[in-house]
Amino acid sequence: MSDREYDVIVVGSGTCGATLARELTRRNKKVLILEQGQDSVLRESFGSMAAITKEYSVGDDLKAATAATVGGSTSLYFGVCKLPTAETYASLGIDLSAEVAEAKRELPIAELPDQFLSPQSLVLRKSAAELGYKFKKNLMLVDQSKCASGGYSYDARWKAKTYVEEAIDFGATLITQATVTRVLVEGGRAIGVEYKHKQGFMRSKLCTARGKRIVLSAGALVTPKLLIDCGIKNIGDRGFFCKPAYMVCGTVPGLGATDTFVGNQDIELGKGFSLGDGAMSSLLFKLVMLANLRWRYLFSFSNILSMGILIYDSMGGVVGKDGSYRKQLPPAELQKLQEAEQIAVKILENAGAKNIFRTKLMAGIPGGTIRIKEHVDENMQTDIGNLYVCDHSLMSDVMITPTFTLICLAKRLAKHLTASLQVPPARAPRRLEVVARMRSR
Ligand SMILES: Cc1cc2nc3c(=O)[nH]c(=O)nc-3n(C[C@H](O)[C@H](O)[C@H](O)COP(=O)(O)OP(=O)(O)OC[C@H]3O[C@@H](n4cnc5c(N)ncnc54)[C@H](O)[C@@H]3O)c2cc1C
Structure with missing residues (x-):
């Protein structure tokens, strides 16, 4: 276990992980990002695309693709942006309009x-x-x-990697080739994660990191398994859409x-x-x-x-x-x-x-696996204290494209985490306050 304790450990550096890390470091939080992929130079070339694409079977002859690299699936995505609607908020069970307004101001969004x-x-x-x-x-x-x-231009498409870079500029620590295998739980609270850190070609080292809050943003093809392994029940109990x-x-x-x-x-x-x-x-x-x-x-x-x-x-x-x-x-x-x-x-x-x-x-990418107000609360926290989920597993509206809404979800979670990490200012004991006030009269 490393000696350093982070305010927040973010598992995965895709759309949600990158946004969270950026928002949290801007608010002076100590953030560790663990990413299974490498910090590859993103290019639209055969070699580059093949190296980061990861396929998963979701049915007979039916596969889904994601990207294992810093910036996650936005390294491969198309950049189509169907904004969240009233139906999206209803299906999520939360209102994201404040975050939508904020994200619209920050992101390049327009018709061609x-x-x-x-x-x-x-x-x-x-x-x-x-x-x-x-x-x-x-x-x-x-x-x-x-x-x-x-x-x-491939470079013109917005990518989550830019948010990871901003987070690092603001002080986040990024460890690449670090695959989180387990959430460490003690007394019903998450205290850290265990991860395999690739060392060279064949070797990897088992490491642990400690954090006050742990957020799983490893994407819908990985996060459900990490939660199931923590003993969280009913994940994916209504199936999924894809x-x-x-x-x-x-x-x-x-x-x-x-x-x-x-x-x-x-x-x-x-x-x-x-x-x-x-x-x-x-x-x-x-x-x-x-x-x-x-x-x-x-x-x-x-x-x-x-x-x-x-x-x-x-x-x-x-x-x-x-x-x-x-x-x-x-x-x-x-x-x-x-x-x-x-x-x-x-x-x-x-x-x-x-x-x-x-x-x-x-x-x-499959959606609808984890539901707000069922598997996680309105603040995206699981039944395990300090363990949060923020990624495509929470997508509930099949009609929209996910990236923009995921950015908004991550912005919302970052606000909650910042508030929850706020240490209340130390108050002088009541009796001393009274004495101090009497003296000043
Ligand atoms: C080909 C394609 C086209 C798409 N087109 C669009 C589009 O036009 N518009 C749109 O809105 N969306 C589109 N999407 C979907 C969009 O890219 C995703 O919905 C979104 O990026 C998901 O974000 P996320 O944070 O859930 O996960 P991801 O962005 O997938 O990030 C997850 C990250 O976690 C890392 N990770 C996984 N497991 C671990 C682990 N155990 N430990 C550490 N790190 C781990 C991964 O390497 C990855 O970097 C497209 C996707 C693809 C594949």
Whole structure:
């Protein structure tokens, strides 16, 4: 056990962990961030993406991806920002409007102007409009000042790593390649964590760290297991949602596709699915084709028109005692996917696309596993004193994109933790106060 006691130990440096660390260090709290990944230089390249991507099975032939690196999944995410709504607050059981206002002031959030739209996005928008479907632009977490002449830039997407860097500037300690394996509990209170610290290629050392507050922000694919191991009951008792999605693509000779931001526009018909613009960067396209063994299209980026299909699945499936996820889509949801695919194919064909093909079904990060006011209280504290949860496991609204709301949840928790760590000013004993007042008369 290291001698140093931190005010807060944050497990994981993704969206929530990074935001918490930044907010807490700004309030002069002593913070330790433990991150299983490395502090990799983030680049949109084959090597860089492959090195940080971690896949988890969430069902037969259904996988979800996250990133193990400083900054977590925002190193891979698309930056689409669907803001929380009244339904989000209702499903979470808490109001985040103060934090939403704060986060909106701090983050680069805007729709992409038309000059940012790639040729393939414009073709798709026109084709959809001809068939009576209207694409609506999404807000994006993109700093447009970093996009040279309206072009695409991976660096322009907001990433949690910037918040980790700010936290370090304000005094946070970051230990990378530190995988937390256990929360240390004494007398019903969390007092620290145990972690494996990788040393060189093959070796790792078992270490412990002590903190007054412990926050699990290891992401929805890890945090439930850490809680189950602490003896917390009913984790994932209503299953989970995971927004299964795939792409439908076709070739349009002479399309002239260019690199662009994924998900910048979509069609919402209120039927339980979303039809997204599948335009992306050429590197991401190659990765998708490789993952789908579509060798034939590996170098066809400039001629490919594509749409993404995503369903808002209901809660279901099972979260195992080992924290694993398992779900099979019911027939009604498979039916929704088919309905969405038929519309996508019509739009693609109307745009002149041939050789239509689809990619494998992929899941998003599971949500709905841990609920506020059931597994944790309104301050995100578990039944174990000083042990908190703040990450995607708490996401309760399938209809929005999670990152922005998670930033708000972390901001809220940081305020609570700061207040709870405040030492009340020492008061002079009452009798002495009276004597002091009498003397001063
Ligand atoms: C391909 C893709 C596209 C996405 N697109 C969007 C989008 O457009 N818009 C949007 O809002 N969201 C999007 N998301 C989702 C978004 O990225 C996540 O919801 C969000 O980042 C989750 O934040 P988190 O804090 O829960 O966990 P993460 O950001 O995943 O961070 C968890 C961190 O904990 C670390 N960790 C895990 N286990 C341990 C351990 N035992 N010990 C120490 N550290 C550990 C991990 O390495 C990681 O750094 C996308 C995700 C992916 C994968």
